Amino acid sequence: MNKKTWKSIIIMIAIFCSLSFANKVHATVKGEETKYPSVEEIMTDYQVSEEEAVKIRENMIKEDSLYQDNNAVNATTTTIFRQKNQNSDAIKSSTDIVAEQKKEVLEEMMQSSPIMTTFSLTPGKAINMPFYQQLNNYYCGPAATQMALAARGVYVSQYTLASNTWLETDAYGYTIGRYIKYTLNNLLGTDWYVYKEVYEDNTSLLVSRVQLNINNGYIPIVAVYQNGNEIDRILVGHKPDYLRHFIPIYGYNGSTRMLYKDSSSGLGGRFSNVPQDSSISSSTMSYLIWDGSITY
Numbered sequence: 001m002n003k004k005t006w007k008s009i010i011i012m013i014a015i016f017c018s019l020s021f022a023n024k025v026h027a028t029v030k031g032e033e034t035k036y037p038s039v040e041e042i043m044t045d046y047q048v049s050e051e052e053a054v055k056i057r058e059n060m061i062k063e064d065s066l067y068q069d070n071n072a073v074n075a076t077t078t079t080i081f082r083q084k085n086q087n088s089d090a091i092k093s094s095t096d097i098v099a100e101q102k103k104e105v106l107e108e109m110m111q112s113s114p115i116m117t118t119f120s121l122t123p124g125k126a127i128n129m130p131f132y133q134q135l136n137n138y139y140c141g142p143a144a145t146q147m148a149l150a151a152r153g154v155y156v157s158q159y160t161l162a163s164n165t166w167l168e169t170d171a172y173g174y175t176i177g178r179y180i181k182y183t184l185n186n187l188l189g190t191d192w193y194v195y196k197e198v199y200e201d202n203t204s205l206l207v208s209r210v211q212l213n214i215n216n217g218y219i220p221i222v223a224v225y226q227n228g229n230e231i232d233r234i235l236v237g238h239k240p241d242y243l244r245h246f247i248p249i250y251g252y253n254g255s256t257r258m259l260y261k262d263s264s265s266g267l268g269g270r271f272s273n274v275p276q277d278s279s280i281s282s283s284t285m286s287y288l289i290w291d292g293s294i295t296y
Contacts, residue, residue: 037157099191103296107208125214126251126259127151131276134158134263141167141175143263144246145183148219151250154187175246177223177293184221184295192218197293203286206294207255210282213296219248220296224288233287235262237274244292249285258285 042053129151134143135158142161149156162169166183169175181195213220226234228242235245251259257279264271 037159042157100194103194103212106212107205124251124253125211127214127217127219129219129248129250129261131261131265132158132263133266133276137267138173138175139169140246140263141180142169144221144248145180147248147250147261147263148184148221149187151219151248152188152217156187174244177246177295180221180246180295192216193295195293195295198289198291201287201290203283204255206286206289207252207282209294209296210249210252210258211255214250214252218296219250220294221246221248222285222289222294223292224285225290225292226288233284235274235288236278236280237262237265237271239270241270252282253279256282258282260285 037057039050039053039057042057043050129147132143132146132150134140139158139162142158145161145167146156146158161167161183162175164171166187167175167179177197178195181193184193185191210220224235224243224245224247226238226241226243226245228240231240234240235243235247245262245264247260247262249258249260253259258281259277259279261277262274265274265276267274
């Protein structure tokens with residue numbers, strides 16, 4: 001093989017390697033780019049303008065880089081949390097104990113302090129919270145969580161929230177209430193939220209918990225339970241059918257009414273008459289979360 005032939009082969013190899021390298025770089029950049037939803041997808045998912053969608057996407061990228069820096073911590077936290085969910089009475093971290101004790105003290109103040117009681121009887125208070133329709137028939141948990149996060153300026157898509165990293169809704173086909181607490185606390189960087197299963201119809205306790213959250217700028221999320229037998233104990237616009245549903249409460253009117261948004265609005269079918277925004281009596285809400293839960 002002469003020198004000219006060798007030279008041609010070397011040039012061809014060099015060109016091939018350079019093209020392969022370029023493809024790898026392009027694939028990496030493309031992979032990084034497609035990790036995040038497009039501006040158009042965000043506009044549809046969040047029902048916002050293009051300008052707002054661009055900002056949301058930028059925030060997603062910034063938040064993702066922050067979470068990548070804390071992957072080891074998050075993995076440990078997730079493992080502990082799942083163990084705790086399997087045996088919550090036996091395995092409980094000190095952070096959770098402190099958070100629950102703090103919340104219990106605040107609840108007692110809300111119910112017994114003259115100053116707090118006077119404040120709780122004011123006409124009302126509400127937090128500015130956007131409405132997001134759930135993206136399928138079992139995404140009420142991710143949608144409620146998405147709204148609660150957005151009310152505090154944190155924007156995460158329902159698909160991300162439903163993933164195994166957070167609520168695991170896709171894995172189970174429904175949302176576990178304890179995972180909402182875990183998700184809200186981690187994504188907001190707080191220990192504010194606690195999770196309580198509700199075993200009684202206690203309107204005054206619910207009112208104090210809702211007002212405590214709203215007054216401090218946090219959205220409580222409740223799991224309601226319609227038993228399918230009562231026509232007057234149902235969410236606004238719903239049929240008196242069996243229903244398990246997560247909804248975020250964003251305000252109250254004194255101690256008698258609560259304001260909430262319902263992510264099933266717009267789904268059609270049995271939900272065709274459900275409004276995005278509703279007001280319901282505190283007593284009815286208390287009855288509906290009996291045998292459900294509250295994350296507040």
